[in-house]
Amino acid sequence: MTVRIGLIGAGGMGRAHLARITNELSGGEIVAVADINHDAAVQAAAPYGARVHDTSDELINDPRVDAVIIATFGKVHAPDVIRCIEAGKYVLCEKPLATTAEDCAAIMAAEQRAGKKLVTVGFMRRFDAAYNEMKAVLDAGGNGQALLVHNRHRNPTVPESYTSRMAIDDTAIHEIDTMRWLLGEEIVRVRVERPKSTTHRFPHLIDPVVVVMYTESGVRIDDEVNVNLQWAYSIECELVLETAAVRLGDQEKIHVRDEHGDRNAMCQSHIDRFQAAFNREFQEWINAVARDEHTGSTSWDGYAATSVVDAAVASLEDESAPMVEVRLMEKPAFYA
Ligand code: ISE
Numbered sequence: 001m002t003v004r005i006g007l008i009g010a011g012g013m014g015r016a017h018l019a020r021i022t023n024e025l026s027g028g029e030i031v032a033v034a035d036i037n038h039d040a041a042v043q044a045a046a047p048y049g050a051r052v053h054d055t056s057d058e059l060i061n062d063p064r065v066d067a068v069i070i071a072t073f074g075k076v077h078a079p080d081v082i083r084c085i086e087a088g089k090y091v092l093c094e095k096p097l098a099t100t101a102e103d104c105a106a107i108m109a110a111e112q113r114a115g116k117k118l119v120t121v122g123f124m125r126r127f128d129a130a131y132n133e134m135k136a137v138l139d140a141g142g143n144g145q146a147l148l149v150h151n152r153h154r155n156p157t158v159p160e161s162y163t164s165r166m167a168i169d170d171t172a173i174h175e176i177d178t179m180r181w182l183l184g185e186e187i188v189r190v191r192v193e194r195p196k197s198t199t200h201r202f203p204h205l206i207d208p209v210v211v212v213m214y215t216e217s218g219v220r221i222d223d224e225v226n227v228n229l230q231w232a233y234s235i236e237c238e239l240v241l242e243t244a245a246v247r248l249g250d251q252e253k254i255h256v257r258d259e260h261g262d263r264n265a266m267c268q269s270h271i272d273r274f275q276a277a278f279n280r281e282f283q284e285w286i287n288a289v290a291r292d293e294h295t296g297s298t299s300w301d302g303y304a305a306t307s308v309v310d311a312a313v314a315s316l317e318d319e320s321a322p323m324v325e326v327r328l329m330e331k332p333a334f335y336a
Contacts (some may be wrong), residue, residue: 001290006032006065008056008080010044013094014071016271018280022048024279034059035072056080060087067289070094074169078103085110085118087195090289092282093120096173097302101310104303105329112334117294120285121302127284128277130248133237135182138245144242147182149176152236155227156268156272157200164206166255167225168192168316169309174224175237176312177297177305179213182239187221187308189214189323190314200228211312214323232266233273300335304328316323 005021006026007014014035021028034053036043053059060068060083068092069248070080078098084091085107097119098104101220111119125131138146153171162170181188201207208226215221239246251273255264267273281296288295311324 001027003028003289004031004064004066005029005069005286006034006053006059006062006067007044007069007071008034008059009070009072009094010035010040010311012271014069016042016278018048018071019073020279020282021286022173025283025286027290027315028282032059032062032065045056060084060089065089067091070137073216074099077240078107079153081107081119082110085114086305088116088118090120090285090294091119092120092122092285092296093302095302096169096306096309097121097299099169099309101303101307101327104299104306106280108299108303108332108335111299112332113232117298117334119299119302120294120296121177121191121299121305122281123181123297123301123305124274124277124281125174125178126181126277126297127280128274131178131182131237134237134246134248134264136183137244138239138256143244145217146239146241148240149179149219149221150236150238151179151221152234153223153225153232154229154232154236156229156231156233158205160202160228162202162205162227164204164209164316165313167207167209167227168203168211168312169306171227172209172223172312173227173305173309175211175221176213177301178237179215180301180304181297183215185216185219185220186304186326186328187213188216188326190308190311190315190326191321191323192312194316194319198226198228200230206316209316212323213308213312223246232265233269235273299334300331 030048032051033045070093074096190213199252213221311326315324
């Protein structure tokens with residue numbers, strides 16, 4: 001079965017997904033696009049001969065759309081995700097699932113009413129080969145327990161519309177989810193520190209920040225979020241076990257050795273750095289939808305990550321606050 005896919009949100013990320021589904025993956029066909037910017041929707045739809053819908057509602061309820069990808073801004077995800085659930089359609093929603101835990105809870109409630117897991121959250125790092133190898137070393141158990149994880153999440157630049165809150169709910173949310181998945185436990189306490197600011201930021205922005213988190217069993221995680229680095233999109237992670245330290249490799253494509261030294265080209269965006277992970281994530285989703293099955297991270301994962309975001313934002317807004325406790329509801333049996 002070919003899965004007929006509709007895209008809501010025709011920005012850079014959405015367009016990259018359309019291209020991968022058409023050029024690199026199998027089993028999916030782009031049939032519809034919607035965006036509040038009509039011209040952007042027309043341009044994105046044209047190469048695929050897809051229809052353009054004026055509203056997301058119209059796209060979701062189009063009987064010729066089997067499944068939906070949402071790649072709009074986090075703030076507007078919740079109503080569209082709930083409409084997909086009510087229409088009985090599988091939806092892959094880019095992170096964050098929603099920008100408040102309350103909205104994520106409303107999504108979980110709608111999904112439980114529908115009685116079927118339909119929502120996958122676009123946490124693509126779960127599909128990255130190196131993170132999976134790191135998890136395999138931890139799970140094999142030969143080097144003891146996890147004690148610490150050091151993360152660096154660096155972007156070359158961000159647009160003026162990027163806010164300090166987004167450092168948490170748009171950027172650090174990747175490490176928040178990846179750490180929950182890697183360690184297999186919830187994050188329970190968080191604090192955000194503000195080191196000296198870079199002169200390369202827009203004046204309204206706090207940058208860099210360091211997010212410090214503790215898990216249920218006491219693993220300490222730190223995450224440097226530094227989004228005006230100028231020179232690269234650079235993701236680093238080191239997992240410290242009792243008798244080993246496991247680091248993600250550098251994401252080089254080629255090495256050049258000459259009179260200037262030995263060096264490799266750096267990625268410049270997440271689309272480039274996580275290309276293979278995105279492909280795997282979307283291929284698995286298309287295959288699962290064709291089998292009428294859920295795959296990937298759930299609404300619970302979206303809710304848990306956003307609950308950590310809420311606590312981190314509270315810490316960011318009140319520098320004098322000590323560690324902020326993460327408030328999580330009891331996990332519904334539906335997501336066990
Ligand atoms: C963006 O939305 C992403 O998902 C990237 O992975 C992250 O590095 C960037 O900061 C976000 O704005």
